Amino acid sequence: MLNRRQIIGGMAAAAAGTAFTWKQANRLMADEQKTDKRPLIISTWPFGKAGNEKALATMQNGGSTLDAVEQGIKVVEDSGNTSVGLSGRPNAAGYSQLDSCIMHGPDHQAGAVCAIEGIVHPISVARKVMEETPHVMLAGEGARWFALQHGIKSVDVQADQAKKSEFLAAKKLNSSSEAKPGSAENHDTITMLVLGPDGTISGGCSTSGLANKIPGRVGDSPIIGSGLYVDNEVGAAGATGVGENVMRYCATFLIVEFMRQGMDPTMACQKVIERIAGMDPRNKKDLAINFIALDKQGRFGAAGTDDFPHSVTYPGFSEVLTVKAT
Ligand code: ASP
Secondary structure (H helix, E strand, O other): OOOHHHHHHHHHHHHOOOOOOHHHHHHHHHHOOEOOOOOEEEEEOOOHHHHHHHHHHHHHOOOOHHHHHHHHHHHHHOOOOOOOOOOOOOOOOOOOOEEEEEEEOHHHEEEEEEEEOOEOOHHHHHHHHHHHOOOOEEEHHHHHHHHHHOOOOEOOHHHHHHHHHHHHHHHOOOOOHHHOOOOHHHOOOEEEEEEOOOOOEEEEEEEOOOOOOOOOOOOOOOOEOOOEEEEOOOEEEEEEEOOHHHHOOOHHHHHHHHHHOOOOHHHHHHHHHHHHHHHOOOOHHHHOEEEEEEEOOOEEEEEEOOOEEEEEEEOOEEEEEEEOOO
8 A cells, every 4th residue: 555655756747647647646545535533524615614614613512413514504605605605696587596405314314495595594494494394305485484484594585686686787797608507617515524423424515506597497406316415324425516417317326325335435426427427428527517425434535527626624634635637
């Protein structure tokens, strides 16, 4: 087994095109991606790091893995992020419709909301759906009504729409190339997975989806098995990227199934990208999909169709790591 210095040396050689490839280097690095420290938290993108740190603090103060996911994701929903929460870029009609889901490993529980308007913390609504209803997903007006009944922080929808319309007018978002659904600057999601000290696994997702999406469009993020999947016996996986290229393949369900068959998290994420790229006629890079995963043993990993920065936190460690494109 190579040590980290040899691997990094190998990666430099790979960059120079002399020794093994980036893909091999990624695999070798992936072999080291394991910790015995708990809780272990992994999330999408550099903006996930602040959320991870809140999740860690939540557990260190006695919270559950579920509390950690909710509190961690709320930090990102509150952060002014342009692709998560009410600060996210608006849809084609000029207002935000948000998607979120949460899963808790024990008893395989899940809750979700989609196309919800004027709600500050969709992740908290998803948790309420999971804990206080016999349902898994609420959509649109019904989801907002339910959130208001449960006292989740809200804003006036008309005011939010007016504000976003001004934003649209100012940015001429409809006519700019930036507005194209699917272009990388226009979407992202906070997806967070938490492995607790007793092996309990929870996960959550929250997003404003693709900028300039058709009103009513729902992506992968609130769909169990697409944007997020947790299996308490095996591990968990989460997605970010163009939801249409994730949800047609039940991608996170498949990652967890690959881990069940014995793959480590990085390899399972890479295999799913290869599976999707093999079926989709477009170039792999144009798919714009990224995955994170962790397993019950504390191994963690990620893969993307482009270089993919993601955040990993456990006691004594909190960093943004980047995997090269698969
Ligand atoms: N998956 C999200 C969606 O399609 C966007 C993203 O994560 O980039 O709505």
